[in-house]
């Protein structure tokens with residue numbers, strides 16, 4: 001029994017236009033690989049995506065993408081107009097990597113494998129978007145919806161989805177995007193339909209400080225911080241919806257023989273559920289006060305008390321797209337038609353932001369395989385058959401949503 005989405009995909013992939021587009025992806029695969037390499041070797045550390053953004057803009061322009069611009073936060077956007085003033089489908093990949101400036105980004109090749117930091121997450125996808133533009137043009141495909149291609153900033157870490165926030169909350173296309181597909185990392189076996197929310201805090205504890213021996217008995221901010229961290233570690237959190245916490249990065253103090261006057265730790269709180277995440281955040285912040293009060297109660301505050309300052313350094317909203325939504329169903333059907341078995345799952349991606357606003361959004365893979373993401377040994381395999389098959393399945397998803405004119 002085939003459902004409607006399977007029917008749409010089955011018909012779409014048999015059209016001469018789609019076959020022609022797919023043939024272009026195959027024929028131009030080596031060009032796609034060259035562009036993966038060029039983009040990867042143009043470093044894009046967090047908050048420093050401009051050079052890669054400019055290169056992508058130039059490549060997209062060479063492909064004939066219209067209305068190209070780099071917006072106020074560094075997203076590069078370009079429009080492929082459809083036949084009418086139909087809904088806007090946004091297709092995105094992120095420019096930024098997790099790697100700091102100075103990381104060696106030269107691509108090493110071993111057979112069909114490419115090794116370099118960021119090569120799969122998410123540089124391959126940037127090149128795949130370019131390949132899709134060429135394939136659509138070569139097949140003279142017109143869509144009903146306008147397609148907004150976006151190479152965005154701020155997906156990773158402390159970037160805190162600032163590219164998406166701008167796009168959906170204050171940019172030129174705010175309130176116009178009706179559906180969103182982000183292409184992120186090679187893996188075709190997962191369609192992300194839920195966004196894990198996260199809240200990140202840096203908690204700075206300060207106190208009077210003093211000599212470790214001579215001023216013994218004074219309050220010590222490190223004890224308050226350790227108390228907070230220990231208590232957080234014993235929190236009960238639900239297994240489902242999956243809810244997690246971590247004390248992650250820490251520092252402070254000045255000398256082995258000094259009671260520190262300043263110490264800090266960064267904490268990561270996450271949940272599949274917006275409600276559970278809020279609950280965890282409230283418990284955590286209450287605990288900060290508890291830990292500070294406990295330290296001030298057991299040692300002397302004659303030179304001043306310990307205090308804490310909580311700074312929110314990350315806030316990714318949780319959200320989900322119903323599994324029955326046509327966007328999800330098209331992606332499932334398109335992947336299945338190309339031999340992929342995709343499960344639906346949760347992750348933290350650019351799609352979180354539109355999901356949290358109730359805009360249908362998913363994440364799909366860019367094709368081929370890869371591994372060791374976020375490590376210096378990151379790799380992808382561009383073996384043509386699997387690579388092109390993945391790209392073709394992705395393009396079928398985009399076209400099913402945008403609609404052939």
Ligand SMILES: [Zn+2]
Nearest residue numbers: 121122184185
């Ligand atoms: Zn990514």
